[in-house]
Amino acid sequence: MTALALAYDWLRGLHIVSVIFWMAGLLYLPRLYVYQFQAQPGGELETTLIVQQRRLYRGIMTPAMVAAWLFGILLLLSNAGRSGGWIFIHTIPWAVKLLAVIVMTGVHGMYGAARRKFAEGQRPRSEKFWRMMNEVPAVLAIVIVLVATVGLR
Numbered sequence: 001m002t003a004l005a006l007a008y009d010w011l012r013g014l015h016i017v018s019v020i021f022w023m024a025g026l027l028y029l030p031r032l033y034v035y036q037f038q039a040q041p042g043g044e045l046e047t048t049l050i051v052q053q054r055r056l057y058r059g060i061m062t063p064a065m066v067a068a069w070l071f072g073i074l075l076l077l078s079n080a081g082r083s084g085g086w087i088f089i090h091t092i093p094w095a096v097k098l099l100a101v102i103v104m105t106g107v108h109g110m111y112g113a114a115r116r117k118f119a120e121g122q123r124p125r126s127e128k129f130w131r132m133m134n135e136v137p138a139v140l141a142i143v144i145v146l147v148a149t150v151g152l153r
């Protein structure tokens with residue numbers, strides 16, 4: 001057994017912890033954008049929201065996303081999981097999981113681009129759009145977790 005395979009349970013635990021922090025931000029940041037639409041331009045609430053958005057995105061979500069990818073790739077390379085590791089990467093459940101995490105990463109990048117505009121006091125897209133965006137990471141998370149727990153075997 002390789003050292004990576006021995007570390008498998010640790011890697012899996014750290015992967016899940018990282019994913020929890022990443023998801024918390026993906027679900028909450030669009031809500032802060034919705035609040036900014038309701039705040040007075042240049043007012044105290046808007047200033048507070050901009051600080052909260054920056055701290056959430058830079059301080060929590062981006063490091064958590066990097067950690068989720070890092071531990072996920074190490075899990076794949078360990079070849080120790082129920083899914084059999086990277087040699088099974090071509091199977092349909094893996095394709096679904098990878099596609100969903102790539103879309104999730106794209107959503108993260110889209111939030112980041114919007115955050116820079118909100119920080120300048122702009123209001124990109126619409127309040128309705130950010131209310132609807134709340135649902136996208138939720139649906140992706142359900143797909144990814146069910147593929148990881150039921151599909152990968």
Ligand code: HEM
Nearest residue numbers: 019068069072073075076081082083084101141144148149
């Ligand atoms: C960021 C890129 C990601 C990569 C490269 C990745 C890769 C992996 C790998 C290789 C495993 C071990 C599977 C096995 O062999 O049993 C795993 C487990 C898991 N992943 Fe990910 N993952 C990623 C993102 C995510 C996300 C975004 C979620 C949830 C929203 C997630 C949820 C899980 C869960 C719940 C497990 C544990 C499955 C089990 O042990 O039964 N992963 N992941």
